[in-house]
Amino acid sequence: MGIDTSTGSVNSDWNHEQNGLDWEGTCATGRRQTPIRLSLDSSLIMPLPRIFFGNYDVRLNRPLTLINKGYTVDMSIPETRNGQKPFITGGLLKGQYVAEGVHFHWGSPNSRGAEHLINNRRYDIEMHIVHRNTRYSDVSEALNHPDGIAVLGIMFKIVNTPDRIYPGLRKIYSELPNLVEYKAEAEIPGSITLGQLLGDLNTRDFYTYKGSLTTPDCQEAVTWTVFSQPIPIAYSDAAKFWNILDSNGNPIENNYRILQPRNNRPVFYRTTKDFGSYYG
Numbered sequence: 533m534g535i536d537t538s539t540g541s542v543n544s545d546w547n548h549e550q551n552g553l554d555w556e557g558t559c560a561t562g563r564r565q566t567p568i569r570l571s572l573d574s575s576l577i578m579p580l581p582r583i584f585f586g587n588y589d590v591r592l593n594r595p596l597t598l599i600n601k602g603y604t605v606d607m608s609i610p611e612t613r614n615g616q617k618p619f620i621t622g623g624l625l626k627g628q629y630v631a632e633g634v635h636f637h638w639g640s641p642n643s644r645g646a647e648h649l650i651n652n653r654r655y656d657i658e659m660h661i662v663h664r665n666t667r668y669s670d671v672s673e674a675l676n677h678p679d680g681i682a683v684l685g686i687m688f689k690i691v692n693t694p695d696r697i698y699p700g701l702r703k704i705y706s707e708l709p710n711l712v713e714y715k716a717e718a719e720i721p722g723s724i725t726l727g728q729l730l731g732d733l734n735t736r737d738f739y740t741y742k743g744s745l746t747t748p749d750c751q752e753a754v755t756w757t758v759f760s761q762p763i764p765i766a767y768s769d770a771a772k773f774w775n776i777l778d779s780n781g782n783p784i785e786n787n788y789r790i791l792q793p794r795n796n797r798p799v800f801y802r803t804t805k806d807f808g809s810y811y812g
């Protein structure tokens with residue numbers, strides 16, 4: 533995840549050419565780095581609370597602006613029309629985390645680009661919705677605390693004919709051709725809800741664990757919640773990500789970080805499958 537959502541700054545001191553292998557010195561080191569492999573076999577199946585989405589169904593009070601940051605496309609999340617930000621709680625989270633930004637990690641015409649692996653599968657694209665613990669005043673402050681940030685990870689899988697419609701995502705895809713140039717900006721017309729980025733995704737089944745940012749400075753401040761069900765995306769829409777250019781005019785490809793050691797961290801899996809209906 534890139535975290536400069538709240539500051540609008542563009543960090544050009546690093547890139548994804550070696551998928552993070554050359555970030556020594558700019559990236560924190562520790563025992564809870566991200567991304568990692570996620571699998572049913574190596575997870576603790578737990579009756580955790582589901583993720584509760586607050587204000588995800590209320591329209592945002594201004595149009596979203598997508599920005600080409602040179603290593604991803606990113607957008608800041610404003611308040612909704614009721615004056616509050618969308619927020620999440622539940623899962624492993626204690627307290628409320630308000631939405632700050634959304635960005636994407638993708639591959640290339642020849643490779644898949646999600647950051648987490650699920651059951652040894654790398655999906656095509658991974659969307660990150662970044663949230664800040666309301667105990668902290670802003671993202672920079674939150675990054676100093678192990679419970680500062682919560683990120684939702686959503687996988688996208690290329691399919692021939694997506695059988696479901698995601699109105700929020702469709703609006704983003706249609707603006708991607710306007711974001712090809714470095715620092716380009718594009719406004720999504722009209723007003724959407726953050727929930728329109730999730731559509732009917734099954735948010736009740738997820739992996740969750742304590743990790744880090746996946747871009748410098750790689751702070752170990754993130755509680756990750758990664759949904760196990762992917763969202764379908766048409767090849768023609770995925771291909772729009774591969775055309776986006778960095779500050780040197782080269783396509784941004786494979787902007788994911790290589791897998792990090794798990795170091796015996798517990799990974800929890802919440803599922804509604806096969807485990808009765810007592811917490812579904």
Ligand SMILES: [Zn+2]
Nearest residue numbers: 533534660746
């Ligand atoms: Zn990310």
